[in-house]
Amino acid sequence: VTVSDLTERELVARIRERLAPPPAWMLVGIGDDAAVVEPARNRQEVLTVDAIVEGIHFDRRFTPPDAIGHRALAVNLSDLAAMGAEPRLALLSLALPGTLPCDDFDRIVDGLTALAKRHRIHVAGGNLTKSPGPLMLDVTAIGTVKPRGALTRGGARVRDELYVTGTIGAAAAGLQHLREVEEPASERMALCVQRYLYPEPRVRTGLLVGRSRSASACMDLSDGLADAVRQVAETSGVGVHIDADTLPIEPGARDWFAARGADPCVSSMTGGDDYELLLTVPPRRRRSFLAAARVAGVAITRIGVCTAERELQLRGAAVDSSSGAAFPQGFSHFR
Amino acid sequence: VTVSDLTERELVARIRERLAPPPAWMLVGIGDDAAVVEPARNRQEVLTVDAIVEGIHFDRRFTPPDAIGHRALAVNLSDLAAMGAEPRLALLSLALPGTLPCDDFDRIVDGLTALAKRHRIHVAGGNLTKSPGPLMLDVTAIGTVKPRGALTRGGARVRDELYVTGTIGAAAAGLQHLREVEEPASERMALCVQRYLYPEPRVRTGLLVGRSRSASACMDLSDGLADAVRQVAETSGVGVHIDADTLPIEPGARDWFAARGADPCVSSMTGGDDYELLLTVPPRRRRSFLAAARVAGVAITRIGVCTAERELQLRGAAVDSSSGAAFPQGFSHFR
Numbered sequence: 107v108t109v110s111d112l113t114e115r116e117l118v119a120r121i122r123e124r125l126a127p128p129p130a131w132m133l134v135g136i137g138d139d140a141a142v143v144e145p146a147r148n149r150q151e152v153l154t155v156d157a158i159v160e161g162i163h164f165d166r167r168f169t170p171p172d173a174i175g176h177r178a179l180a181v182n183l184s185d186l187a188a189m190g191a192e193p194r195l196a197l198l199s200l201a202l203p204g205t206l207p208c209d210d211f212d213r214i215v216d217g218l219t220a221l222a223k224r225h226r227i228h229v230a231g232g233n234l235t236k237s238p239g240p241l242m243l244d245v246t247a248i249g250t251v252k253p254r255g256a257l258t259r260g261g262a263r264v265r266d267e268l269y270v271t272g273t274i275g276a277a278a279a280g281l282q283h284l285r286e287v288e289e290p291a292s293e294r295m296a297l298c299v300q301r302y303l304y305p306e307p308r309v310r311t312g313l314l315v316g317r318s319r320s321a322s323a324c325m326d327l328s329d330g331l332a333d334a335v336r337q338v339a340e341t342s343g344v345g346v347h348i349d350a351d352t353l354p355i356e357p358g359a360r361d362w363f364a365a366r367g368a369d370p371c372v373s374s375m376t377g378g379d380d381y382e383l384l385l386t387v388p389p390r391r392r393r394s395f396l397a398a399a400r401v402a403g404v405a406i407t408r409i410g411v412c413t414a415e416r417e418l419q420l421r422g423a424a425v426d427s428s429s430g431a432a433f434p435q436g437f438s439h440f441r
Numbered sequence: 442v443t444v445s446d447l448t449e450r451e452l453v454a455r456i457r458e459r460l461a462p463p464p465a466w467m468l469v470g471i472g473d474d475a476a477v478v479e480p481a482r483n484r485q486e487v488l489t490v491d492a493i494v495e496g497i498h499f500d501r502r503f504t505p506p507d508a509i510g511h512r513a514l515a516v517n518l519s520d521l522a523a524m525g526a527e528p529r530l531a532l533l534s535l536a537l538p539g540t541l542p543c544d545d546f547d548r549i550v551d552g553l554t555a556l557a558k559r560h561r562i563h564v565a566g567g568n569l570t571k572s573p574g575p576l577m578l579d580v581t582a583i584g585t586v587k588p589r590g591a592l593t594r595g596g597a598r599v600r601d602e603l604y605v606t607g608t609i610g611a612a613a614a615g616l617q618h619l620r621e622v623e624e625p626a627s628e629r630m631a632l633c634v635q636r637y638l639y640p641e642p643r644v645r646t647g648l649l650v651g652r653s654r655s656a657s658a659c660m661d662l663s664d665g666l667a668d669a670v671r672q673v674a675e676t677s678g679v680g681v682h683i684d685a686d687t688l689p690i691e692p693g694a695r696d697w698f699a700a701r702g703a704d705p706c707v708s709s710m711t712g713g714d715d716y717e718l719l720l721t722v723p724p725r726r727r728r729s730f731l732a733a734a735r736v737a738g739v740a741i742t743r744i745g746v747c748t749a750e751r752e753l754q755l756r757g758a759a760v761d762s763s764s765g766a767a768f769p770q771g772f773s774h775f776r
Contacts, residue, residue, distance in 0.1 A: 133485060133591070134591060134593055137594075137676075138524070138593050138594050138595075138676075139489065139520040139523035139524055139594070139659075139660055139661060140487045140488055140489035140520045140521060140523070140524045140526070140584075141487070141488045141489070142485050142486065142487050142488075142524065142586070142591045142593075143485065143486050143488065144485055144486075145480040145481075145484070145485070145486055146480075149480070150468060150477050150478065150479055150480070151477070151478050151479075151480055152475045152476070152477050153475055153476045153477075153478065153530075153532060153565055153566060153581075153583075154474065154475035154476070154532075154566065155532040155533075155534045155566065155567055155568050155579070155581055156534070156568050157534045157536060157568055157570050157579065159536055159570055159571070159572060159573070160573070161573035161574075162570055162571050162572070162573060163570070185474040185475045186475060188474035188475070189473070189474055189475045189477065191475070195488075197488060197489075197490040197581055198490075199490045199491070199492045199534075199579050199581075201492060201494055201577060230488055231488060231489065231490065232490055233490050233491050233492055233579075235492050235494055235497055235498070236494070236497050237494060237497070237574070237575065237577075238494070238495070238496035238497060238574065238575055239496075239572070239573065239574025239575050240572070240573055240574050242536060242572075242577060244490070244492065244534050244568075244579040246488075246490055246532055246534075246581040248488075249475075251477070256468070256469060256477045258469055258473050258477075259472075259473050259474070260473075324474075325474055326474060341472070341473075
């Protein structure tokens with residue numbers, strides 16, 4: 107049984123039965139021309155949209171359906187996290203190949219709705235269409251922040267310290283393992299595979315750090331740490347000095363890259379899909395920042411500092427002299 | 442030169458230069474992890490998402506790029522219109538085949554931004570990705586209504602009158618002409634082709650009728666009049682009696698369908714893409730409804746009435762006895 111055997115209405119019904127009950131502020135939910143909601147009081151709204159496309163962002167041959175649904179929402183929650191926003195509602199737009207098995211459809215929706223419930227984000231509506239080619243999931247996510255509480259990319263100042271949450275490189279190594287290796291992964295690599303398949307957006311960290319007003323800028327690592335550093339530096343008008351020896355590279359990823367003759371530093375900085383947060387913190391706010399991170403229960407690592415000299419530098423014993431001169435390029439879907 | 446020759450940043454810059462200046466309530470626009478906006482005061486929010494997919498909703502062989510961009514936003518504005526909402530902001534998510542010429546990209550964006558400016562809807566952000574297959578445009582549109590001012594599908598009551606704006610059948614006939622005929626269209630058919638390529642969402646009508654509080658239900662005709670009648674009737678729990686002789690069939694469409702041996706009534710009711718509005722109006726509010734429609738400058742036609750007997754009937758001299766018994770089915774992308 108494929109999605110072509112069902113009507114749009116039947117597919118929508120399968121989504122609805124997997125959702126948490128709608129909150130009181132959702133006045134009109136799924137099923138009309140549009141949704142109607144009561145805005146949150148005394149809040150600003152944070153809006154983002156992100157698509158994941160089969161063949162570009164995921165490969166159905168080694169990505170379980172629930173991981174696809176998980177990812178479609180996770181990438182958007184990560185954008186909300188990077189703004190310090192509290193998730194509120196989502197709209198789903200799905201383009202489905204007619205050959206997609208109904209079981210896979212259900213499991214995709216399961217992966218998405220399970221993550222939605224954990225982060226208390228409510229699906230207010232969406233759109234279903236057939237795709238003549240790849241499976242595509244487009245999610246719009248909306249969150250809220252207190253007035254002037256949003257974390258942007260442009261607030262970093264000279265002498266602000268750079269921090270990153272969690273570890274880096276895990277998703278890139280996990281993806282390579284899924285692509286290249288048939289055998290089951292070692293325990294260390296299984297962790298990387300898991301991090302690739304089920305990224306955990308740092309919603310709580312973004313929210314608590316945002317409320318503490320201790321960070322001057324924030325961005326998620328969806329396109330890798332190198333890209334995030336570059337974007338924050340350019341938008342803020344500062345340079346950045348990264349100490350490569352401090353980078354929190356996931357142990358399994360370090361082994362994986364080293365075994366393939368790749369520089370673990372560069373590979374971990376340029377690999378995408380980590381969905382950690384890069385944060386900049388003025389030295390005088392360090393204490394309140396560390397306290398917020400502690401409450402969020404997230405590991406954070408200081409990896410560098412913002413400089414007046416507007417260039418990006420990667421230094422340290424871990425950097426071999428050949429690649430040390432050039433700051434790694436980020437990942438880009440175009441060109 | 443194709444989009445593959447440009448970076449994502451360069452493509453985003455080409456979109457930005459085509460947008461109206463951001464309004465004061467847009468606190469963070471394109472370029473960060475997410476947009477930040479100040480909500481409209483004392484308003485409820487209306488949210489919708491709709492995708493158009495190459496090969497399903499449009500064909501690049503006979504659809505000019507600006508018409509593709511126009512359509513991507515128009516279908517969403519039509520959903521806002523059907524709720525009686527005032528357009529406010531949009532998010533764009535585009536999946537682009539690498540072979541898409543940059544000129545086509547620019548013209549797609551031109552078509553979208555020209556319509557956005559006319560309806561004062563501001564693009565707050567979006568997403569660009571490569572597509573390994575079809576061109577896809579996914580637009581999220583957000584509008585506002587006064588508290589309890591949204592028009593839904595479920596408010597029609599027995600004896601309410603049914604009205605439709607403009608004319609029906611034009612887009613379906615225009616699409617068939619584009620598909621089947623090489624020669625330029627006659628003047629009448631050119632109008633149908635234009636209606637297919639550049640649908641005009643009934644934003645002003647929805648807004649004025651919504652504010653007049655004279656309509657009990659409303660829905661747009663994106664999947665055809667027959668589908669809209671069925672949905673409003675089912676959601677409202679009423680039957681509907683349509684007088685086929687009153688249907689405002691576009692003259693060029695009537696000729697086109699009749700010349701091909703098709704029933705103009707049935708073809709016009711089941712053809713999609715018209716983006717007119719179906720409205721139900723309690724008899725006691727007829728006067729204020731007609732006044733609102735007059736101010737909106739839209740032609741409206743009374744086409745039937747809601748009945749206690751919960752079935753859909755199409756009657757009149759225009760209906761031949763063979764098809765008269767069954768109410769036409771709407772258009773569906775699945776099954």
